[in-house]
Amino acid sequence: MDLNNKRVLVVGLGKSGVASALFLKAHGARVTVSDTKTGDELHNEIPVLLDHGITVETGGHGERTFRGQDLIVVSPGVPVDAPPLLQARSVGGEIIGEIELAAQFLPGPIIAITGSNGKTTTTTLTGEILTAGGFAAVVGGNIGTPAIALVEQAKAESVIVLEVSSFQLETIRTFRPKVGVVLNVTPDHLDRHRTFEAYTDAKARIFENQQADDFAVLNADDPTCVAMASRTRAQVFWFSRQKEVKQGAGVRDGNIVFRDSAGKNVQREIMQVAEIPLKGAHNLENILAAVCAGALMGCAPEKIRQAVREFKAVEHRLEFVATIRGVDYYNDSKATNVDATIKALESFPTNIHLILGGKDKGSDYSVLNELLRQRVKRVYTIGAAAEKIEKQIASSKGGDSQSGHPEVVHAETLENALRKANAVAQPGDVVLLAPACASFDQFKNYEHRGQVFKEIVSALAEAEKIRV
Numbered sequence: 001m002d003l004n005n006k007r008v009l010v011v012g013l014g015k016s017g018v019a020s021a022l023f024l025k026a027h028g029a030r031v032t033v034s035d036t037k038t039g040d041e042l043h044n045e046i047p048v049l050l051d052h053g054i055t056v057e058t059g060g061h062g063e064r065t066f067r068g069q070d071l072i073v074v075s076p077g078v079p080v081d082a083p084p085l086l087q088a089r090s091v092g093g094e095i096i097g098e099i100e101l102a103a104q105f106l107p108g109p110i111i112a113i114t115g116s117n118g119k120t121t122t123t124t125l126t127g128e129i130l131t132a133g134g135f136a137a138v139v140g141g142n143i144g145t146p147a148i149a150l151v152e153q154a155k156a157e158s159v160i161v162l163e164v165s166s167f168q169l170e171t172i173r174t175f176r177p178k179v180g181v182v183l184n185v186t187p188d189h190l191d192r193h194r195t196f197e198a199y200t201d202a203k204a205r206i207f208e209n210q211q212a213d214d215f216a217v218l219n220a221d222d223p224t225c226v227a228m229a230s231r232t233r234a235q236v237f238w239f240s241r242q243k244e245v246k247q248g249a250g251v252r253d254g255n256i257v258f259r260d261s262a263g264k265n266v267q268r269e270i271m272q273v274a275e276i277p278l279k280g281a282h283n284l285e286n287i288l289a290a291v292c293a294g295a296l297m298g299c300a301p302e303k304i305r306q307a308v309r310e311f312k313a314v315e316h317r318l319e320f321v322a323t324i325r326g327v328d329y330y331n332d333s334k335a336t337n338v339d340a341t342i343k344a345l346e347s348f349p350t351n352i353h354l355i356l357g358g359k360d361k362g363s364d365y366s367v368l369n370e371l372l373r374q375r376v377k378r379v380y381t382i383g384a385a386a387e388k389i390e391k392q393i394a395s396s397k398g399g400d401s402q403s404g405h406p407e408v409v410h411a412e413t414l415e416n417a418l419r420k421a422n423a424v425a426q427p428g429d430v431v432l433l434a435p436a437c438a439s440f441d442q443f444k445n446y447e448h449r450g451q452v453f454k455e456i457v458s459a460l461a462e463a464e465k466i467r468v
């Protein structure tokens with residue numbers, strides 16, 4: 001892609017937009033950036049852009065700004081059907097996302113990982129497996145460091161490990177991962193994609209440009225993933241925690257085994273399931289996917305084992321925070337959809353105090369009811385989605401009615417929820433933040449929400465010490 005002297009518009013001035021604009025400018029483009037936020041709201045971002053000679057439009061996307069551009073680069077958070085983009089497309093404007101821009105410049109093979117849940121854990125672990133296996137791995141994408149920012153870090157011999165979201169995949173064109181992984185597909189982001197089919201189609205685009213010498217890694221236990229196998233030209237490798245797979249990573253007699261039946265019918269024992277340091281069946285799936293990706297890149301079994309054994313839970317993903325008076329506190333702020341909350345609940349047998357709520361994404365919370373009845377003592381609702389959640393989940397007034405449904409406490413804020421849970425939880429109980437919602441109503445992002453959770457828990461633990 002020759003950017004020299006090209007007129008390029010960057011839409012959105014978050015992490016992706018700022019990194020893209022600076023990259024484009026450094027490669028000789030004439031860059032304009034446009035954001036709906038006001039100049040005041042973007043006071044941190046604007047000076048560096050102006051210093052680099054980039055034109056900045058704030059407070060909305062002017063129709064004229066989108067005209068006559070050679071290329072438009074959109075941030076993931078900008079919907080593809082935003083009116084100025086529709087308008088630009090209708091007159092033949094070329095629109096790509098930041099991931100596509102990055103893919104045109106990244107030097108090494110790409111391992112791309114998507115899925116509704118588990119992306120960050122799997123992406124991080126895959127990076128660590130590759131590093132243990134002697135590769136120069138660079139890790140980024142939806143996980144936090146924009147892919148375009150990796151171009152400077154990566155060397156010819158690097159392997160690029162990218163977490164990719166459905167938003168990012170909607171705006172690819174030539175993006176072609178050597179290994180494309182889909183972990184699972186369950187309803188999420190329906191406020192943007194509108195239907196589950198459209199969301200699945202966006203995820204399946206990870207395979208769109210793959211060829212016969214590439215690899216598609218899919219979850220054999222997830223029906224939507226199984227149906228995706230017909231949508232790739234790449235060699236399909238499976239992972240499964242429930243059944244043996246002909247080709248890929250599975251579990252046999254308590255051992256993780258990798259099989260490559262197409263090649264030399266090789267079967268390699270990687271490690272015992274019992275050696276895995278992370279909680280939860282969903283984490284076994286994430287590990288199997290990462291093992292598969294690492295093995296496909298040629299990492300030795302003992303190196304893979306070493307990386308998995310040493311792997312710590314990623315921050316905000318079922319992260320253990322503290323024990324206060326025999327009550328364990330877990331931060332799963334990254335559980336931003338209902339399926340992630342189900343997986344978090346499945347990680348604890350019973351006696352859970354669950355904090356739910358935040359910004360709704362068009363989710364159906366009634367699917368939680370069965371697990372709430374079986375495992376949860378009390379639910380605390382917070383944020384903008386609280387009323388919707390309260391309507392959709394079954395509750396009982398006292399929490400111990402014959403229905404077995406948990407009591408639901410309208411707590412409004414995270415702090416209030418934690419204080420109320422701390423006041424009633426008994427030794428052996430678990431207090432779990434797995435909110436099934438986005439965070440943007442009360443927090444900057446899910447990391448901020450998780451951080452606040454940890455700070456309040458630490459304060460409660462301190463207060464307890466003083467009391468004792």
Ligand code: UMA
Binds near residue numbers: 034142336
């Ligand atoms: N904006 C506009 N016009 C619009 C919409 C938004 O100008 O119509 C502007 C906003 O005012 C804001 C900017 O766009 O200033 C934000 O852009 P962005 O939402 O793309 O945010 P970035 O900071 O660039 O972060 C993005 C990803 N965000 C989203 O997909 C919403 C980050 O994923 C990612 O880490 C980062 O790129 C680097 O790749 C976050 C996320 O929530 C963690 N992802 C979703 C998820 O994981 O579920 C998909």
